[in-house]
Amino acid sequence: EQHIVAQKMLNITVLTAAATLFFAPLKKTLIAYEMFATSKSIDIFKVMFKIILGFVVLLSGGKGVAVVAVNLIVTVAAGLVETVYVFGKIKLFPKYTKPEKGFISSIVGFSSFIMIQMIATQINAMVGQVLIGMFVSSSAVILALYTAGTQITTYYQSFGSTINGVLMPGVTRMIEQKATT
Numbered sequence: 500e501q502h503i504v505a506q507k508m509l510n511i512t513v514l515t516a517a518a519t520l521f522f523a524p525l526k527k528t529l530i531a532y533e534m535f536a537t538s539k540s541i542d543i544f545k546v547m548f549k550i551i552l553g554f555v556v557l558l559s560g561g562k563g564v565a566v567v568a569v570n571l572i573v574t575v576a577a578g579l580v581e582t583v584y585v586f587g588k589i590k591l592f593p594k595y596t597k598p599e600k601g602f603i604s605s606i607v608g609f610s611s612f613i614m615i616q617m618i619a620t621q622i623n624a625m626v627g628q629v630l631i632g633m634f635v636s637s638s639a640v641i642l643a644l645y646t647a648g649t650q651i652t653t654y655y656q657s658f659g660s661t662i663n664g665v666l667m668p669g670v671t672r673m674i675e676q677k678a679t680t
Contacts, residue, residue, distance in 0.1 A: 501639055504564060508563055508564055511564065511567045511568055511570075511571050515570055515571045518571065518574050518578055521578065522574075522577070524593075525581040525582055525585045526538060526541075526581055528589070529541075529585065534589075537584060538581075539661050539662075541577050541580055542657075542661040543658065543661045544577070545577040546654055546657045546658045547658070549569060549570060549654060550651075552573065553569050553570075566647075566650075
């Protein structure tokens with residue numbers, strides 16, 4: 500039974516990752532057009548809705564699959580808001596051309612280092628869960644509680660980081676303009 504639930508959660512998580520990758524160019528477009536406040540505001544609301552909806556789902560008797568589904572729904576909703584903003588407000592539409600071979604090789608070279616860093620970060624983040632799974636008998640419940648606590652911590656860290664991301668461009672602009680207050 501736990502394997503079936505884990506498979507459902509993995510499928511939803513894969514869909515969330517796909518949605519994140521699909522909408523990533525729109526988020527980066529907002530940043531490229533220096534719309535930091537808009538981009539980070541969407542991030543703040545995304546984190547807040549994940550926390551609030553996740554809490555509501557858990558209080559109403561939802562389980563892990565429902566919490567993972569909340570993550571997917573909020574990710575898609577935020578992506579749709581970014582889509583409307585980029586196409587509607589900025590009026591920017593993609594134009595596809597054939598990329599140069601040198602450009603592709605430089606992207607692959609740069610991306611490989613980022614991928615190595617992300618793999619190391621994931622391994623570091625998962626060590627606690629792996630150790631609990633290996634050394635604690637009847638670890639499914641304990642691992643679920645540990646993962647929920649870790650997720651709550653991650654949400655709070657994301658919220659703080661997002662607030663910092665909203666404020667930092669303004670502070671940088673003030674420093675560049677030599678503001679006194």
